[in-house]
Amino acid sequence: MAKPLFKPSDLNKQVDFTTTKTVISPVNGSPSKKPVTLFTKWGAIRRRNLTQQYAVIGTTIEDSIVIGVAHDSRITKTLGITLAGVNYQILDISPDESNDYLTYDLITIKQVVK
Template sequence: QFVPQIGLKYAPRTRTMSQQYTIAGTKFEDTILIVVRHNKAINKKLIVMLPDKAYYDIVGISPDDSNNVITYDIVTLKLNTSIK
């Protein structure tokens, strides 16, 4: 059973056509991107549940480790079909 550990607000991120062509045929082909405020608690062991009630595995994290006051991470998600 899914037990929430943290709750974050996010924004979906779209890919450019060039990015879509680049990832075609790779393990990232059927993934989506979301952007969240930088959070060191995010790791690839977590499972994400979005408002569509679907579960996603984290397959990539692009953290913003800059010294800016407000930073954002880009998280790559892949649909997890094994969890119902």
């Protein structure tokens, strides 16, 4: 059996998976788009080594972060992520569809700039 990417104790960041919904302001009745949490998982930030960091320089994923969460088939690129109060978009998902006991999905995310 291969060594898992993370120990369960490494998953110490709360990751909210969100979708954007139009909500009506109770104050003035105007519509606005806000992220609404669909489900929450515990995750860990995965560091890139120097070779990987140099490989992404000058690409669209240069300023991205890779996080790992326990495998969940509900995770798709159409969802957003809120991590430590900051909104991110999902750029790529590397799901672990193996039959191992502990499986993790690696998700590449980038901060949403308003």
